[in-house]
Amino acid sequence: MNVPLAIAAFLLLNLAAGLWRVMRGPTAADRMLAAQLFGTTAVATLLLLAEGTEQPALRDVALVFALLAAVAAVAFVQRVWSRRTEDVPD
Amino acid sequence: MSPTEWVIEIASILLLAAGAVFFFAGTVGMLRFPDFYSRLHALTKADNVGLGLTVLGLALRADSLATVGKLLVIWALVLLAGATASHLIARSGLRRGIRPWTAP
Numbered sequence: 535m536n537v538p539l540a541i542a543a544f545l546l547l548n549l550a551a552g553l554w555r556v557m558r559g560p561t562a563a564d565r566m567l568a569a570q571l572f573g574t575t576a577v578a579t580l581l582l583l584a585e586g587t588e589q590p591a592l593r594d595v596a597l598v599f600a601l602l603a604a605v606a607a608v609a610f611v612q613r614v615w616s617r618r619t620e621d622v623p624d
Numbered sequence: 625m626s627p628t629e630w631v632i633e634i635a636s637i638l639l640l641a642a643g644a645v646f647f648f649a650g651t652v653g654m655l656r657f658p659d660f661y662s663r664l665h666a667l668t669k670a671d672n673v674g675l676g677l678t679v680l681g682l683a684l685r686a687d688s689l690a691t692v693g694k695l696l697v698i699w700a701l702v703l704l705a706g707a708t709a710s711h712l713i714a715r716s717g718l719r720r721g722i723r724p725w726t727a728p
Contacts, residue, residue: 538640538685541641541643541644541678544648545647548651551651554655555655555663561660563716564663567654567664567667567713568654570667575647577698578678581679582640582678582682585682593698597698600698600701600702600705604708611709611713
């Protein structure tokens with residue numbers, strides 16, 4: 535049995551469960567947090583896939599994902615969330 | 625399989641499984657915690673530990689030292705970027721007046 539692939543599949547299930555939070559919100563920040571979770575989990579999944587399928591190039595994809603998650607969070611805070619005034623719950 | 629390879633294989637499987645458990649805890653925390661700040665807390669810490677354990681488990685299986693180095697660099701990048709991003713999101717949440725949850 536290929537252990538890395540099995541764990542990668544489990545992490546994908548985790549991601550699918552996390553989509554519920556993207557749907558529910560309630561604030562934009564909660565959705566952004568879910569995106570952060572997806573970033574970290576995607577990095578782990580890609581590293582496991584690189585090992586499980588013996589494709590070392592996937593490690594570089596994981597590196598790019600890590601960078602993109604950081605850029606996405608900064609862009610969100612700077613440009614999206616600082617302008618709009620809706621969705622502040624009390 | 626020599627006994628050493630056996631021990632390394634078992635240790636690697638244990639580390640990978642522990643990493644998966646931490647990821648699961650992070651997801652459950654994000655789905656179940658009451659407000660934005662506690663979700664941030666659940667997610668950032670649990671996930672970074674989960675990724676660290678996964679990286680350690682994979683490093684035991686890696687075929688060269690360069691691969692181990694790359695795995696560690698990826699983890700370090702995720703740690704730095706995750707900490708910075710979470711701090712930014714939490715601070716802008718506070719500035720926008722989202723109040724932390726208190727027990728009703």
